[in-house]
Amino acid sequence: MAAAAGLALVAYLAAHSMSGRRRAGDARTESASVETTPPSIEPSPPKRPATEVPPASAPAVADPAVANTPDAPLTPAGAARALRAIGKNEQTRLLFARLMAGGLSREQQQRVVLILGAEALRPPAESPTFVTLQADGHSRVLSAQDGKRVLDERKRAQDQSQRALGPALAAVLTPAQLAAAGLGDGAKPR
Amino acid sequence: MRRIGMSLVFGAVLLAGASRASAQTVTASGTVDWTALTGFTAKRAKIVFFDLATQQNVAATLTGLADRTAPYSVTLTAGDSYFVAAVIGNCAGDPEACGTTTTGGTHIRFGGLFAQAPADGSALSLDVVAGTPLNPVPICGTVTVDAGTFVKLFASIDNGTADGPFAIGVFSTALTAAPTATYCLLGAQLSFVTLNETTTIAQSQIPTCPAQVDVPRSDFLSLGTDPITDDIHIVVPGPPGEIKGKFAVTGFPSGDTSLSGSNTGPTIGACAGLSSFSADTTVPPLSYDIAPALTGEWTLFGGAFSGGLSADGMFQVNRSTTATPGDGIFTVDVVAGHPVVPALSYKPAVLSGNASVDGRRFGAPSGALTTFPSFQGVLLATSLGAAQWNNGSLVVLPMQVTERYDLYLDARGTDWVLSTPLGIGFQNQFPTTNGSASSGYSGVVALPDVGANVPFYEFGTPAVLVGAVTAGARVSLDLPPIDFRAASVTLNAVDGGPSLSWFADEAWYPLANGALGTSSSQMISFSFDTSPTVGRAMLPPGRYDGSTTTSDPDFNSFTEARSLDLEPDDDLTADFGAPMLLAVRPIPGAAGGPATVTGKVVTSHPTVTKLQVFVNGAAASVAANGSFSASAVIGTGPLTIVARDSLGETTTLKRYFTTMTGLLPPCQGADLVSQNEDVNAITNFVFQAPLPKHSFTVGQTIALKLTGALAGVPVTSGNAAAPRVVALVKVAPGMTSTTFPRPSTTVFAFDGAQWSANLGTNGLQAGTYVAQIQFWDGRVLEAAFVLT
Numbered sequence: 001m002a003a004a005a006g007l008a009l010v011a012y013l014a015a016h017s018m019s020g021r022r023r024a025g026d027a028r029t030e031s032a033s034v035e036t037t038p039p040s041i042e043p044s045p046p047k048r049p050a051t052e053v054p055p056a057s058a059p060a061v062a063d064p065a066v067a068n069t070p071d072a073p074l075t076p077a078g079a080a081r082a083l084r085a086i087g088k089n090e091q092t093r094l095l096f097a098r099l100m101a102g103g104l105s106r107e108q109q110q111r112v113v114l115i116l117g118a119e120a121l122r123p124p125a126e127s128p129t130f131v132t133l134q135a136d137g138h139s140r141v142l143s144a145q146d147g148k149r150v151l152d153e154r155k156r157a158q159d160q161s162q163r164a165l166g167p168a169l170a171a172v173l174t175p176a177q178l179a180a181a182g183l184g185d186g187a188k189p190r
Numbered sequence: 191m192r193r194i195g196m197s198l199v200f201g202a203v204l205l206a207g208a209s210r211a212s213a214q215t216v217t218a219s220g221t222v223d224w225t226a227l228t229g230f231t232a233k234r235a236k237i238v239f240f241d242l243a244t245q246q247n248v249a250a251t252l253t254g255l256a257d258r259t260a261p262y263s264v265t266l267t268a269g270d271s272y273f274v275a276a277v278i279g280n281c282a283g284d285p286e287a288c289g290t291t292t293t294g295g296t297h298i299r300f301g302g303l304f305a306q307a308p309a310d311g312s313a314l315s316l317d318v319v320a321g322t323p324l325n326p327v328p329i330c331g332t333v334t335v336d337a338g339t340f341v342k343l344f345a346s347i348d349n350g351t352a353d354g355p356f357a358i359g360v361f362s363t364a365l366t367a368a369p370t371a372t373y374c375l376l377g378a379q380l381s382f383v384t385l386n387e388t389t390t391i392a393q394s395q396i397p398t399c400p401a402q403v404d405v406p407r408s409d410f411l412s413l414g415t416d417p418i419t420d421d422i423h424i425v426v427p428g429p430p431g432e433i434k435g436k437f438a439v440t441g442f443p444s445g446d447t448s449l450s451g452s453n454t455g456p457t458i459g460a461c462a463g464l465s466s467f468s469a470d471t472t473v474p475p476l477s478y479d480i481a482p483a484l485t486g487e488w489t490l491f492g493g494a495f496s497g498g499l500s501a502d503g504m505f506q507v508n509r510s511t512t513a514t515p516g517d518g519i520f521t522v523d524v525v526a527g528h529p530v531v532p533a534l535s536y537k538p539a540v541l542s543g544n545a546s547v548d549g550r551r552f553g554a555p556s557g558a559l560t561t562f563p564s565f566q567g568v569l570l571a572t573s574l575g576a577a578q579w580n581n582g583s584l585v586v587l588p589m590q591v592t593e594r595y596d597l598y599l600d601a602r603g604t605d606w607v608l609s610t611p612l613g614i615g616f617q618n619q620f621p622t623t624n625g626s627a628s629s630g631y632s633g634v635v636a637l638p639d640v641g642a643n644v645p646f647y648e649f650g651t652p653a654v655l656v657g658a659v660t661a662g663a664r665v666s667l668d669l670p671p672i673d674f675r676a677a678s679v680t681l682n683a684v685d686g687g688p689s690l691s692w693f694a695d696e697a698w699y700p701l702a703n704g705a706l707g708t709s710s711s712q713m714i715s716f717s718f719d720t721s722p723t724v725g726r727a728m729l730p731p732g733r734y735d736g737s738t739t740t741s742d743p744d745f746n747s748f749t750e751a752r753s754l755d756l757e758p759d760d761d762l763t764a765d766f767g768a769p770m771l772l773a774v775r776p777i778p779g780a781a782g783g784p785a786t787v788t789g790k791v792v793t794s795h796p797t798v799t800k801l802q803v804f805v806n807g808a809a810a811s812v813a814a815n816g817s818f819s820a821s822a823v824i825g826t827g828p829l830t831i832v833a834r835d836s837l838g839e840t841t842t843l844k845r846y847f848t849t850m851t852g853l854l855p856p857c858q859g860a861d862l863v864s865q866n867e868d869v870n871a872i873t874n875f876v877f878q879a880p881l882p883k884h885s886f887t888v889g890q891t892i893a894l895k896l897t898g899a900l901a902g903v904p905v906t907s908g909n910a911a912a913p914r915v916v917a918l919v920k921v922a923p924g925m926t927s928t929t930f931p932r933p934s935t936t937v938f939a940f941d942g943a944q945w946s947a948n949l950g951t952n953g954l955q956a957g958t959y960v961a962q963i964q965f966w967d968g969r970v971l972e973a974a975f976v977l978t
């Protein structure tokens with residue numbers, strides 16, 4: 001009974017959300033409806049065009065045996081997709097494993113999945129030198145100086161990425177949990 | 191059996207709450223698929239479920255591997271959480287043992303799914319699929335030995351990830367023994383790896399070395415999509431030589447003078463002669479004698495180091511300098527029987543100047559300024575950092591700091607670059623009802639133009655070319671102050687979306703003689719309930735070419751290009767997908783009165799058919815290329831520009847043109863700073879807040895005086911609404927602040943020269959207070975004072 005109620009709530013929340021202001025995904029299908037004026041726009045620099053992550057292979061339907069909670073930030077399908085993203089990104093995968101090992105409440109788990117899932121959508125923090133070297137797609141042996149620079153820059157980029165997550169994780173986890181996951185002062189604002 | 195992804199079920203259970211039902215079991219089954227790994231032939235394979243609760247593996251061996259897919263079935267504990275990965279190996283036996291120190295070959299771990307077996311014991315299906323990024327590329331080479339005989343080789347790939355339960359990647363080793371003298375390893379395409387080798391050779395040329403000796407070596411590889419050859423060539427060196435001499439850096443502050451050197455050329459170990467050396471002294475010159483020194487090319491780093499307090503005592507400052515002839519690498523050739531005496535000593539040129547930070551309008555950072563910018567002298571050709579000036583703060587810093595940097599440059603080096611490996615950076619946190627909203631930026635520095643040379647980014651670091659210097663000369667190069675008024679940015683997520691993030695790298699903002707650089711910046715926001723997610727950031731002015739990512743509750747994610755072109759104090763709000771406003775003119779500092787407002791409106795949204803721009807409510811003309819133009823009056827209120835696309839998404843830019851100065855006597859010293867900046871500074875030890883020279887007594891009426899200007903023309907009661915004190919905040923270090931709303935009568939009056947208000951303090955307790963003042967254009971600044 002409780003499970004059915006939870007599922008119903010998920011469905012209600014989804015419908016409620018759809019009935020309000022247009023969602024981004026919908027905008028792409030509605031846009032040709034009213035305007036007839038010829039395009040008068042200049043495309044922005046194509047650094048990263050608008051993209052939509054392909055739907056995860058898991059069906060976007062909740063397991064009917066599992067209840068939802070009213071304030072969960074993600075639907076069950078959303079949480080599943082976030083977990084997939086976390087698992088595919090080395091930094092978030094290892095961080096999530098450390099956090100889970102420390103023991104999280106249900107609410108903390110929900111929020112950590114959202115935070116790390118969103119982080120996993122970013123390209124991994126990477127050394128600018130390595131990115132430059134990779135531009136032509138060819139393999140090469142590096143000098144010791146370049147190799148050490150890549151390692152240093154990568155470490156710095158990863159530290160910076162972790163620091164940026166600090167405020168969000170600190171809003172969810174206790175200082176002891178952060179410390180147990182090896183975040184410690186790194187999660188504090190700087 | 192329900193056909194439902196196990197990771198989906200884990201997500202569902204996370205939302206519902208985990209519950210262990212250890213008595214029940216779950217049958218999980220599915221397919222492992224590595225058809226994307228065309229560069230790998232698996233001989234053994236298995237799937238591993240790592241139980242997060244028990245830390246035990248549940249594994250199943252896979253069979254029928256020829257078509258790179260295999261079914262599996264395992265029994266799990268109901269309710270337990272697992273990390274799921276498949277392992278395939280190209281040698282016989284346990285695939286996890288393949289590609290280790292004992293068994294040469296390669297194993298690839300893929301999958302990386304967090305999954306939870308449902309507590310009700312129902313069966314599940316889960317497919318594990320390998321992605322193209324793990325498709326390996328061969329790393330092969332030959333092994334040759336000069337003046338010796340090859341015996342065996344152990345080589346391994348370090349991909350930066352320790353092999354273990356949560357690892358994903360390609361793990362490869364090679365064990366080769368004579369007469370075979372070739373090796374092959376595998377590494378993930380488009381990755382950076384270290385190739386570690388230990389070659390065992392037999393030799394009789396060096397009597398001081400064993401007849402059979404292990405020779406270690408490491409190479410760094412950048413792997414693309416094509417195979418790579420890395421031959422291993424071991425040379426048994428000849429008799430050793432000698433390097434000796436004296437070294438000093440004339441004119442460098444007292445400290446340590448040091449020399450280190452290394453020979454990365456052929457060696458079979460220290461038994462064949464020293465391949466590295468280091469020595470230092472506090473009493474230069476440093477005398478050194480490296481013997482026996484391995485023959486061949488030595489790289490020498492002769493330099494000096496000095497540490498101490500800055501003149502104001504606020505920083506620990508460290509300086510270093512390194513001998514750098516030509517392009518920066520000092521090398522000597524060592525041959526047996528002829529001692530080498532390198533010409534290392536030098537008298538450096540001193541590049542120095544003032545660097546300052548004025549953080550009064552940085553927009554209420556939440557964390558302290560712990561480091562001042564650091565500086566480095568870099569040689570352009572080799573990117574070798576050969577002179578450093580860096581620091582660490584010893585105290586909570588005031589908002590205004592000026593230090594004098596100095597870099598000691600070897601004049602023999604050509605094309606010196608002033609580089610800034612560490613700029614300043616802050617995070618801002620914003621109140622949310624149930625979530626998190628923060629932003630940050632780092633690597634902020636201000637660099638001058640040097641002649642025709644303008645600042646640029648070198649590997650992500652702001653830098654400017656200085657050129658050649660003369661031995662013993664002093665070169666003065668003051669830096670523009672890091673003094674900006676932060677812009678406020680608000681980005682709205684998609685409706686109902688629980689997350690929003692925006693990131694950008696390498697922004698520049700032009701200064702009168704140089705540029706302000708911001709190496710990286712970001713905003714990250716989450717909503718933990720159904721309330722809207724709003725991203726907020728305080729950023730230095732500049733042109734940022736970044737991107738926004740947001741997701742909906744189903745974690746469908748959406749990404750857009752989002753460039754920001756920010757002037758000081760700009761206040762910009764944009765919906766996800768809304769048009770971007772770029773190069774908007776005029777900018778702060780422009781004269782008041784009629785003006786032509788211009789700019790460019792662009793969109794990254796592919797289905798937008800029309801863009802409109804409104805300037806202070808009036809429609810602007812928009813050209814086909816997005817350029818817009820409109821007439822408006824620049825005054826004491828904000829200039830408001832709204833861009834709207836045919837989908838109804840909107841971007842609003844408010845630009846402010848007036849500047850405020852104060853507080854004036856009798857509160858001089860209580861500088862007007864960004865809203866909440868004093869509050870954060872005092873409460874969280876972010877800065878020392880600027881305070882009046884003298885405190886006031888409880889009950890005393892405090893005269894608050896200030897001025898405003900629009901391009902130098904005073905703001906008066908004739909052209910602007912009066913400022914007013916909107917709140918008093920009582921603050922103390924480490925304590926929660928208390929806000930007292932002020933009555934509407936605390937309004938400033940213009941006396942013909944300045945704005946004044948009398949602030950009553952009856953009924954207040956002794957302590958430190960921050961007066962928050964709202965101005966004619968809606969902005970709020972604040973100033974602190976002490977009541978005794």
